[in-house]
Amino acid sequence: MNIRIIPRLDIKGPNLVKGIHLEGLRVLGKPEDFARYYYENGADELIYADVVASLYERSSLHDIITRTAKEIFIPLTVSGGIRTIDDIRDVLSAGADKVSLNTAALKNPEIIEKASRVFGSSTIVVTIEAIKQADGKYLAYSDNGREYTGVEVLGWAQKIEKFGAGEIVITSVDNEGTGKGYDIDLINMISNAVNIPVIAHGGAGKLDDIVDAVNKGDADAIAVASMLHYGFVEKNKTDKSGNDEGNVEFLKRGGKNSRIKTADLSEIKQHMIENNIFCRN
């Protein structure tokens, strides 16, 4: 199998943002600029995550999706704030190829079944936002890792597969944005519990983290954010116009993050190939 590298772009209003543990969001630039750059550099797919998912900002997300779909010919998955079948239809008609559900699926797992039937399994992705508990168990949280549900991730992953989702994104909220590597135990547990592809997300800080998620975690695809975004910010003068809303202090300070060893897509793929991982190159 060829392992996919999927840049994940967290979006708030008109901006690409990045946080730690899914919170503390910094503005990094315009999502379309990052998306175009990643497309041209060999991204296998893209994920747009609406991290605030408030309805009044929906229209700007719509426009971003539509503009992206017209110029970028790789699959685009959209997540965040998608609650109903109509929401899914909306996002797909804006130009997304897949949607990813979390909170809505936890509240009402039947939506996975219904959505898979209406739009096809391969259109429906479910994200699990996992937090490790003091007793070592992993529980799924809703609302961007904020709300406790008490649902154990292993059984939940198997249910997601049974209900007909095409893929699972497994997010380690503990590791997300920290650069300390993927939670290998978590990824391995989920990937081996199901027959559908599993996308690892949360924690990449260096090239070897990606290799470990595949070779030790058995991930089928890898979502990467910080490593790519901070690299893009370093290399390009990101567009700061109109970005006054949100936390732009980071960009003004020069946009460097010491916990993350940045890389571009070609370096990531080269490193994978050197470690005997098949990928599109």
Add this chain to the structure above:
Amino acid sequence: MSKCPRKIAIIDYKSSNLFSVQNACDYGGLDATITSDKKCIKAADAAILPGVGAFADAMKKLKKLDLIEPIKAFIHSGKPFMGVCLGLQLLFTESEEFGLCKGLNMIQGQVRKFPLQSEDGKKIKVPQIGWNKITKTNDSDGSPLKNVVDGAFMYFVHSYYVEPADNTCILTKTNYEGIEYCSSVLYENIFATQFHPEKSAQNGVEIYQAWAETFVS
């Protein structure tokens, strides 16, 4: 009802997102319109049958929209016809999804499901989602794949694959976890791919243009 397409009809049977196919056609400068209207389909110079999802559901929807006979008539007319993903599978005789389900039978052969385990007992992730290589089995000169290099990566999403009764229609093969299967066909006026050219970056989008060049003078 929207206006009839002058050149290419993208057949909408309400099962999937057709915007990506439309976007790819627009990008290539093709005159394509999404339609479920059988009159519009009949009037078109060429047609595309896209699709994701389940075979049986798709056949039901085609039947409900009264599109089965118009599609067959279009293909019999000899006009260029392109199938993508489920749109390739639907052209075959039958699928083993949920028992046996009859297809359009425009190309003789079966639609089979990927096994969940390889011969050496390794787990196989199904659906196959992602990029894989296409290997040319026939001379592709004059086909819509003429500009695509042998071994090019294309984007796939599928749990089932086609097995034509007659191998000579196979244009490319692809290997997923040890299973070698037919990933595109060229049969009379039909060109169809298991992969999604519209999701396969620059190499892929250009296939729509190359297909159109085979019939637009």
